[in-house]
Amino acid sequence: MPSKLMExxxxxxxxxxxxxxxxxGNVNSGVFGSPRMTDxxxxxxxxxxxxxxxxxxxxxxxxxxxMEPSKDFMDWKGIRVYLKAQSIATIGPVLDxxxxxxxxxxxEEAAEMIYATVNFSVTEVRPLVDMxxxxxxxx
Numbered sequence: 851m852p853s854k855l856m857e858x859x860x861x862x863x864x865x866x867x868x869x870x871x872x873x874x875g876n877v878n879s880g881v882f883g884s885p886r887m888t889d890x891x892x893x894x895x896x897x898x899x900x901x902x903x904x905x906x907x908x909x910x911x912x913x914x915x916x917m918e919p920s921k922d923f924m925d926w927k928g929i930r931v932y933l934k935a936q937s938i939a940t941i942g943p944v945l946d947x948x949x950x951x952x953x954x955x956x957x958e959e960a961a962e963m964i965y966a967t968v969n970f971s972v973t974e975v976r977p978l979v980d981m982x983x984x985x986x987x988x989x
Contacts, residue, residue, distance in 0.1 A: 855975060856887045858929065859916065866916040868895070870905035878905055884952070885914055891972050893933055896948050896964035903938070903966055910935035912970065917978055928978030933970035940966045 869879040878901045885895035893914070897903045906912065912935065917928035939945045945967050953961035 853890045855929075855931075856890060859885075859887045859893075859931065864916060864918075866914050868902060868912055868914050870902050870912045871909050872905045873908040878902060882914075884956075887972075893931070893970040893972060894948065895968055895970075896945075896952060897966050897968060898963050899965040903968075906935045906938065906968060915978070926978060930976045930978065931972055932974035932976070934973050935968050936971050937969045938966050939969075944969075 863883065865881060865883045866885070867879045868882050868885065869877060871877045880900070880902050882895060885893050887893050897906075912933045914931045914933060915928065916931075918926060920926050945964070948967045949961045949964050952964055
């Protein structure tokens with residue numbers, strides 16, 4: 851049975867931002883809808899040949915932020931999931947399987963844009979707004 855975090859993270863449709871930094875600390879943030887939790891500690895996502903991939907090749911740390919606006923700011927929901935890249939595949943069965951699944955969901959054109967898959971481990975989960983509460987209250 852999926853955890854509450856997995857259910858929230860994998861909810862569709864949803865979109866979030868993945869923030870990364872290169873080895874010098876220059877930051878980048880990109881909008882992604884494709885990251886998926888495969889278990890309570892693992893996230894997989896596909897990337898094009900872009901700044902996010904380059905940053906992860908230099909510095910494995912990232913944050914995926916999911917935000918759901920509401921009328922009142924204090925009612926906004928979301929989480930910050932801190933990640934560490936464990937592997938990056940630019941060839942092989944993991945990439946092939948990911949691209950095949952992406953083709954089913956988003957079409958062949960979207961699948962062809964995927965250059966690599968990244969497997970992340972979840973290192974920390976924090977609320978969208980950190981007011982001393984646990985993430986469960988923010989979701």
